[in-house]
Amino acid sequence: MTQAMIRSRVPSTELVPVRVVDSDIHPMPAPGQLVEYIPEPYRSKILTHKVGSTIYYDAPDFNHAFAMRVDSFTEDGGFPGSDPDLAFQQAIIEGGSDIGILEPGFTAKRLPEWSQAICTAHNTWLANHWLDSHNNWHQRWRGSICAATEDTAGAVREIEKWVGHPYMSQILIKAEPRPAWGDPQYDPIWATAVKHDMPVACHLSRGFYETMPAPPVGIPSYNHDFMVSYSLLANNQVMSLIFDGVFDRFPELRIVLVEHAFTWILPLMWRMDAIYEARKSWVDIKRKPSEYVKEHIKFTTQPLDYPDDKTELTRAFEWMDCEKILLFSSDYPHWTYDDPRWLVKHLPAHAREAIMFRNGIQTYHLPESVPALPGQTKVW
Template identity: 65%
Template sequence: MTLAQVEDRIADTRLVPVRVVDNDVHPVPKNGQFGEYIPEPYRSKYFMKRRSGESITYDAPDYNEAKAMRMDTFPADGGFPGSDPAMAFRQVIMEAGCDIAILEPGSPDDIRPEIASARCTAINRWLDDQWLTGEGNWHGRWRGSICAAIEDPQGAAREIEYWAGHPFMAQVLIHAEPRPSWGDPKYDPVWQAATKHDITVACHLGRGSFENYPRPPVGWPSFNHDFMVTYSLLAANQVMSLIFDGVFERFPTLRIVLVEHAFTWILPLMWRMDAIYAARKGDLDTVRRKPSDYVREHIFFSTQPLDYPEDKLELTRAMEMMRADELLLFSSDYPHWTYDDPTWVLKHIPEKMRDAIMFENGIRLYKLPESLPALEGQKRVF
């Protein structure tokens, strides 16, 4: 089919290789669509008194007009960007050239575990019904995320158990903000359920609420600018907790993807962790290998946000030193204003790493097909 005839939905018998896996596309419910999926009594007692599906708690260029989104992603019906599966398919798959996209719905955490769990249950029902099954995924290019409220580890484990066999659910999605850190045994039910079903766990940069915002040791930041940078520090603390508290020894097949937390900071962190380990080897029975070995085997990162120094060679050298082809997954962050087009990202990745970052790591982590039926008129990135 041609781009203009996408809605005809004519099956193509030709197969094309998967060359771009986007691990960060954000769907949202249409206005009024979300409520029916929320379980009672939480629907009546909590959610029906608050807005759902279109609130963003950070500033961005032209926020009042664009709501931190690409201006061309607002649907004609007046809905919010990411609320129209057909429009997202056209812009992400046909025009940008992504072959498979991992959908990561927003799921704000809450100080009440039962509310966070109810929200995740509703999001998973909505995502399956509107995007993954039937009409919304007629082309088979969407893969979903099982939203799990890590604030409620037992409830999160139940949600994983329920959805793990779904053919289009590719990962578990959690937040990094809740305390204590992930190395605490209280979260073991989440890791156990994920490893039981051999499904990757992703943590997306979140928008916590109340005391769950990622507060730095020196106190609350003054502006969104430092708040955004703080998320890399938050992720670094979670990485250290996973390693030094022995999570990967308890769950040796666990895979964690950190989405939108940046990634170049992992190189000096690995150096420092290895130095401490070498100096105090034997002090902890939870760490039996160099910390950098755990990182390379268990932890992965999204390309967005891509650090972009004035001297492009600095980024190239950093990626080579950290062996980025072992750790990175391409992500666009569609439809946000920080969107990275795959063609643009390709220009900033060392050529020898492109296959691994753009599609091979995604295929391996998410157990995706290596080829799909062709879509005539779809842009091919490379």
């Protein structure tokens, strides 16, 4: 039935309520697909040869599956995330998500203009190959406007270019570029996001050379400590946003931290609040730091770190007011994929609806109902 619907590509007139919003699905350009959208003169200069990994990746079966679900490769060997129909079948029909937020994996380059050119290409590619009427016939995909914060003026132009697209739901940036987000040089980007009432999401990335997220002691040797360092990067960006007054300058700004984990935010809020109380006369912000976090920042659930004693996780959820700050995410098609039917069981009962779909609907301004899909897995 589902395959017949894909062939007809006609949305159902029956509507069903949205019960799962997946805030992290990764589309991937097919070989050669992105190049045609890179603006000149960058297209003619681009290097297309493959290079070796700079950091040893310790994911299971990485040499064979590149840290992806082994069943997410296409029948002809295409890379996971490169086929909208397969992603639809696995993440929406079988996985049970009702709406998926697409987040292309663009990486920072050494030159700001190159980073922006890559963002420009990804935005056009996403609109033409995922959000068009042929591939988004089911109306379940929502896109991200990729913007390179290193080139502030270019980022604003790119946002303004795509903000009117009916299926673009957020602005997507990276956390690696320096200085930290509290610097006034980024204010035009925040102002544009607020102007159009769009959230700004940040997904972890792997840049090149000095653009990589390095801990204070330098680039780590292995993937496992490198992955932990992403949380340290987000930790510093959160502090910069708060203590440098970004949320006071832009009271309507909304930030989403994707795949940076989230359990670390609880002790960070405790520490920031303690410093705020001790040095309040020296600090210009108007409220306790934890209040800014709960009002302005959302975190995706994947990766969900939890201790052996699950009751400790439950207490942490309660202490951080998880129903205010969390968005469900699966991280499809990576090997770390979290099935929503598994994830929902780990959430406090009173917070499940908020995390699984209500926060997503509010954050991304999504509809509360979508065309029905016969055969779709029901998470609830």
